[in-house]
Amino acid sequence: MSARTVTIAAVAAIAAVAALIEAAHAELGLVVERATGSLQLVDNAKRVSLARIDGLGDLSHASLVYSGDGRFAYVFGRDGGLTKIELASAKVVARVVQAGNSIGGAISRDGRLVAVANYEPGGVKLFDAQTLELLSEIPATYGNDGKRAKVVGIADAPGNRFVFSLFEASEIWIADVADPRRPRVRKLANIGREPYDALITPDGRHYIAGLFGEDGLALVDLADVEAGARRILADYGRGQEKLPVYKMPHLRGWAVAGPYAFLPAIGRHEVLVVERAGWREVVRIPAHGQPVFVMARPDGGQVWVNFALPRNDTVQVIDVERLAIVQTLRPGKAVLHMEFSGAGDEVWISARDDDRVVIYDTASFARIAEIPAQSPSGIFFTWRAKRIGM
């Protein structure tokens, strides 16, 4: 065999192994058990729990992202813990406690970097995804007296960038991390009062931050950052008194379906529907309570919504074609999160106070199965590995 043939064979073998690894991880997932600091490794095709992984600290507001091949998960704990899990062995392979209080994180498009958004000390830290070595820190310093803001809504964006929002500072920052030891930060000021969370559209083009301190949302076109942030839906609540908010909505996850984006109205029992072409309001859909997660089924045919206390035992389904609620379900007490299977034919819903995850068929709305879990919150399947902003 010539050297070239050997090289081609080796490349083919590596590709085959990579494909096998991806296939083996394609239908796995992790369920956060918030009260016990543990995760359940699950198989979402077989609807079974495979293992429990302990020792992750305070997971009371935990989220996670996957490496591009789905082999590893990076778990962001409330207590500043960043934990790398290998799914095949269901083991912790690396862990650092990198801050006093953190809210979430993201992985770069190329999988080399993990970024963590911190409340205390306010800022973003960048880590080598392989070793969890700290590469650099971006303190969220604002104003003239050195104060640091809490960072929310971090997302990975095309072009080696992370985008995030500063709660107290009313700013959105775009960090270019081509050189991760020396990130370059572009700051957009006066984007609207108190951004509380954000999302990036599935095409990576737009970053949208929800505002707590005023009505409306801030929109950044990532293809034209110099244009700054513009306000959308700025008057959706004009003249009405807001209801008390017992749980902040979460924007992360796909709220984009067909030509629309579906967004939670803060302090109102409504889902806002926006046209993506011009970012104008299309309609407001009255809902059972204040939305927390508004999530589109992967095919964009339905949007599922859960609600804040005291209406958190209910989930509603919006038909995207009709822009109307077509189903109301009661999965259990304290519904915290929903996760679709990759094909969207099933959805897993965590009912924290019933200690179970309930699985529904999204076409018939039949309850298919239940998996016991201790105070389950976030559910994350490995199909997210391939998606932007997930």
Add this chain to the structure above:
Amino acid sequence: MAGMNVRVGAALLVAGASLAPAALAGDAPEAARRAQLVSLVRQDCGSCHGMMLKGGLGPALTRAALRDKPPRSLVATVLYGRPGTPMPPWREFVTSAEAEWIVRQLQEGTLHER
């Protein structure tokens, strides 16, 4: 104060059965209700203040963080919220006596363990 009491009364009427305060102001909560309140503090206050009450979007509610705060103003914050901040009023969910009990537990640091 009269207006305030009317508002509290109205809030009690609309509160859901499972979340309705079990005791009227003045009564100390009973054991079963105390367990509910502990869960409310850890899980629902915990959405913003952290399940371990070490802070989140809202400030820490640890014993050390609350040491110098007057209990009456903390009780008022629980019941009526803090206008201009994300802290909502909780009077739909707890009575004055229950808010006082929660504040006492927080200041004594008994709710922090899992």
